[in-house]
Amino acid sequence: MAAPEVTHLPNLPNDVEGLRQSIRDAVVRVVGEDPRQATERDWMEALAFAIRERMVERRLLTRRQFADEDVKRVYYLSMEYLIGRMLEANLRNMGILEPARQAMADLGVNLDTILDLEDDAALGNGGLGRLAACILESLATQGYPGYGYGIRYEFGMFRQEFEPYHQVEHPDNWLRYGNPWEFPRSDRKYPIHFYGHVVEHHHPRGETRYTWENGEEVLAMAYDYPTAGYGRRNVNNLRLWAAKATRDFDLRYFNEGDYIRAVADKAESETISMVLYPNDATAIGKELRLKQEYFFVSASLQDILDRHLALGYNLDALPDKVAIQLNDTHPAIAVAELMRLLVDCHELSWDRAWDLARRTFAYTNHTLMPEALETWPVELMERVLPRHMGIIYQINHDFLEQVRHRYPGDNDRLARLSIIDEQNGRRVRMAHLAVVGSHRVNGVAALHTQLLQETLFEDFYNLWPERFVNVTNGVTPRLWMIQANPALTELLGQRIGNDWQYDLDRLRALEPYAHDADLQKAFLDVKRANKVRLANLVRERTGVELNPDVMFDVQIKRIHEYKRQLLKLLHVVDLYRRIRAGEDVAPRVVLFGGKAAPGYARAKGIIQVINEVADIVNHDPAVGDRLKCVFFPNYEVSSASIIIPAADVSEQISTAGFEASGTGNMKLALNGALTIGTLDGANIEIRDAVGEESIFIFGMTADEVVEHRRNGPNPEAILAQQPNLAAAVEMIESGFFTCDDPGTHGDLGRYLRHEDPFFVIADYAAYTEACERADTLYADRTAWAEAAILNVARMGYFSIDRTVRDYANQIWDIIPEPVAPSRTNGAA
Ligand code: GPV
Numbered sequence: 021m022a023a024p025e026v027t028h029l030p031n032l033p034n035d036v037e038g039l040r041q042s043i044r045d046a047v048v049r050v051v052g053e054d055p056r057q058a059t060e061r062d063w064m065e066a067l068a069f070a071i072r073e074r075m076v077e078r079r080l081l082t083r084r085q086f087a088d089e090d091v092k093r094v095y096y097l098s099m100e101y102l103i104g105r106m107l108e109a110n111l112r113n114m115g116i117l118e119p120a121r122q123a124m125a126d127l128g129v130n131l132d133t134i135l136d137l138e139d140d141a142a143l144g145n146g147g148l149g150r151l152a153a154c155i156l157e158s159l160a161t162q163g164y165p166g167y168g169y170g171i172r173y174e175f176g177m178f179r180q181e182f183e184p185y186h187q188v189e190h191p192d193n194w195l196r197y198g199n200p201w202e203f204p205r206s207d208r209k210y211p212i213h214f215y216g217h218v219v220e221h222h223h224p225r226g227e228t229r230y231t232w233e234n235g236e237e238v239l240a241m242a243y244d245y246p247t248a249g250y251g252r253r254n255v256n257n258l259r260l261w262a263a264k265a266t267r268d269f270d271l272r273y274f275n276e277g278d279y280i281r282a283v284a285d286k287a288e289s290e291t292i293s294m295v296l297y298p299n300d301a302t303a304i305g306k307e308l309r310l311k312q313e314y315f316f317v318s319a320s321l322q323d324i325l326d327r328h329l330a331l332g333y334n335l336d337a338l339p340d341k342v343a344i345q346l347n348d349t350h351p352a353i354a355v356a357e358l359m360r361l362l363v364d365c366h367e368l369s370w371d372r373a374w375d376l377a378r379r380t381f382a383y384t385n386h387t388l389m390p391e392a393l394e395t396w397p398v399e400l401m402e403r404v405l406p407r408h409m410g411i412i413y414q415i416n417h418d419f420l421e422q423v424r425h426r427y428p429g430d431n432d433r434l435a436r437l438s439i440i441d442e443q444n445g446r447r448v449r450m451a452h453l454a455v456v457g458s459h460r461v462n463g464v465a466a467l468h469t470q471l472l473q474e475t476l477f478e479d480f481y482n483l484w485p486e487r488f489v490n491v492t493n494g495v496t497p498r499l500w501m502i503q504a505n506p507a508l509t510e511l512l513g514q515r516i517g518n519d520w521q522y523d524l525d526r527l528r529a530l531e532p533y534a535h536d537a538d539l540q541k542a543f544l545d546v547k548r549a550n551k552v553r554l555a556n557l558v559r560e561r562t563g564v565e566l567n568p569d570v571m572f573d574v575q576i577k578r579i580h581e582y583k584r585q586l587l588k589l590l591h592v593v594d595l596y597r598r599i600r601a602g603e604d605v606a607p608r609v610v611l612f613g614g615k616a617a618p619g620y621a622r623a624k625g626i627i628q629v630i631n632e633v634a635d636i637v638n639h640d641p642a643v644g645d646r647l648k649c650v651f652f653p654n655y656e657v658s659s660a661s662i663i664i665p666a667a668d669v670s671e672q673i674s675t676a677g678f679e680a681s682g683t684g685n686m687k688l689a690l691n692g693a694l695t696i697g698t699l700d701g702a703n704i705e706i707r708d709a710v711g712e713e714s715i716f717i718f719g720m721t722a723d724e725v726v727e728h729r730r731n732g733p734n735p736e737a738i739l740a741q742q743p744n745l746a747a748a749v750e751m752i753e754s755g756f757f758t759c760d761d762p763g764t765h766g767d768l769g770r771y772l773r774h775e776d777p778f779f780v781i782a783d784y785a786a787y788t789e790a791c792e793r794a795d796t797l798y799a800d801r802t803a804w805a806e807a808a809i810l811n812v813a814r815m816g817y818f819s820i821d822r823t824v825r826d827y828a829n830q831i832w833d834i835i836p837e838p839v840a841p842s843r844t845n846g847a848a
Pocket of ligand 1: 145148149151299301348386392464493679680681682683701
């Protein structure tokens with residue numbers, strides 16, 4: 021037993037005076053600068069250090085309590101965490117935002133200026149990565165023992181520039197100034213193996229044993245990011261792994277005297293955690309990607325087992341103390357890796373290990389789109405992870421035995437269910453491995469889960485219906501309301517108090533005031549102020565002037581054909597042509613934001629044509645304020661929090677059946693934007709929640725899309741019947757908007773006329789009609805305010821806190837463990 025003064029945790033003061041002291045000290049002791057000469061960045065760093073020492077204190081308190089209470093923990097395994105800036109969020113969740121603001125002011129520094137200096141942590145592509153970040157925040161806020169594991173990419177999501185119309189990608193060197201939020205843990209390193217071969221050891225009695233030999237080794241080193249809960253003392257941890265060469269990285273070359281080559285190889289081995297693949301909902305068939313996946317999975321599982329054993333539990337208790345959530349199939353190799361660790365390293369029998377693994381894992385699917393489903397060539401898996409390939413064969417063998425027993429003679433079904441796809445040159449289907457290796461599989465919205473059961477996983481659903489559950493996505497109100505929309509937060513506080521910050525359903529208390537004229541006026545004033553805030557940012561970033569009294573119509577998300585940015589663009593071109601023809605159309609600002617995967621030519625073409633159309637429209641004196649079109653460059657979490665509160669209309673117009681859920685739809689509606697949307701993903705549940713009056717639904721349903729495709733779509737025939745649409749397509753393909761490469765717009769015309777894979781043409785008439793319904797309502801300011809207020813009041817269901825409770829109760833079987841103030845560390 022160590023002496024009390026050794027085990028005592030410091031208890032730093034959180035008042036203005038205490039914070040000021042810490043910050044000033046940190047400028048000298050951590051930054052190494054004279055406070056007289058410190059720059060704004062120096063002060064930012066000092067402030068971050070003052071916060072982080074307070075966070076780690078609570079982190080340790082939290083960890084002590086979890087250990088004392090023998091809690092079950094959940095581990096979230098995700099290749100992506102789209103966190104954004106951390107300074108303001110950490111200040112707020114630690115409960116010291118206002119004292120820190122005052123302390124900084126006392127030191128002569130404006131906090132808001134400092135907040136703007138921080139780079140986003142953009143370790144993710146889009147919805148999937150942002151969902152992971154929201155889930156971690158909610159786990160801490162609700163006091164759940166929940167931890168994230170991922171990769172500490174040296175370079176996150178690329179920075180997008182337009183030169184001048186097409187997208188150019190620039191590296192995101194987010195760690196160039198160092199990172200005050202991370203705790204490098206050089207004592208927490210695990211060896212990770214690749215390549216080599218497997219040796220069998222036959223035992224006369226008992227199972228054959230396997231060793232994996234002569235591979236390459238790299239180390240995974242932990243970097244910890246404390247994650248604070250809002251309004252609680254709980255602080256959880258996000259552990260990100262970075263690749264480091266082993267000390268004796270390559271003895272062979274050293275022995276041969278090729279010192280330079282050996283050092284170069286060291287650098288090469290550290291490339292594993294170098295860069296985030298910038299692909300959203302598209303599988304990447306690269307060896308380096310497979311190595312990234314295995315690298316972070318192996319390190320995380322070794323760490324989880326170490327902790328489990330260090331806490332004194334035995335391996336048989338694994339599913340009672342540990343739940344592991346696989347965020348899509350990116351970490352699905354975990355199923356094989358846990359088997360390897362349990363069987364080869366801890367010498368459990370195969371059957372015992374399999375039972376533990378299955379009861380520990382659960383898998384979230386985020387898409388039905390075939391191009392996103394990860395499959396790895398058997399040959400590649402065999403070379404990179406030879407032992408895992410053997411384990412997968414064994415898992416598949418046992419699984420198919422079960423299927424054969426259940427469906428004797430049904431060879432087609434066996435082929436459909438098999439983890440190995442034998443049709444396409446032998447590939448490992450990672451989704452099948454994840455389903456077979458999990459006790460729960462969930463989709464991310466009601467429609468998506470239903471479609472999973474009926475299509476992609478139909479055979480699995482018939483086999484194990486109890487395994488499938490829905491967990492509709494959500495968003496954190498701390499970032500997406502309190503931080504992003506302080507004006508609306510303030511107004512809500514005046515009207516209904518602040519309980520909704522912890523229990524978003526309480527927004528419903530607003531309903532009775534929806535037709536209160538004072539509230540309506542205040543609500544519209546808040547929206548207008550947010551639009552002015554956005555207009556200032558748009559002017560700064562693009563030079564375009566926006567009139568805040570015109571409807572702001574916003575489509576912000578990754579660029580994908582299925583998300584149908586082209587549908588919105590056709591509407592813009594249609595309106596533009598009609599304005600030029602002297603027609604009176606309702607005015608609007610159309611704002612796009614989002615990145616295209618660098619290798620996705622069609623998506624990049626869509627960005628280019630939008631920029632070209634925008635340039636013509638915005639400079640046409642005949643148009644004035646009646647139409648503006650902006651492509652907001654480098655859309656990221658920090659810009660989303662300015663754009664979203666300023667939106668009047670939210671475009672959620674994916675082809676029905678393709679958007680698993682969407683979460684931007686939730687953020688926008690929560691901030692009072694009315695949705696124009698298809699019956700896709702969570703839009704359906706949003707409609708059910710807010711009511712038909714507060715949403716503009718249009719277009720084919722998922723069933724009708726299937727039917728439409730079956731009937732052989734004929735875009736040309738539709739164009740022949742719709743003169744406005746035909747004129748818009750003709751205007752584009754005529755080259756009217758061509759600023760850069762001639763020819764690209766002709767290609768786009770051909771694409772719409774002859775391919776149109778996501779039925780932009782077929783849904784166009786319904787879409788414009790929905791836009792007109794929105795215009796009509798918008799013109800009636802009272803009616804619009806009422807609908808928008810009701811929209812906010814009814815969005816409580818889409819809190820990430822509800823989502824996390826659903827996971828906790830239906831999948832993880834964990835309960836909250838709020839950290840209590842202790843006697844020795846009891847200050848608030
Ligand atoms: I798979 N999603 C994503 O952002 N990246 C991916 O690689 C895959 C899915 C998204 C879906 O497209 C959204 O509909 C969903 O809301 C989001 O994941 C979170 O579930």
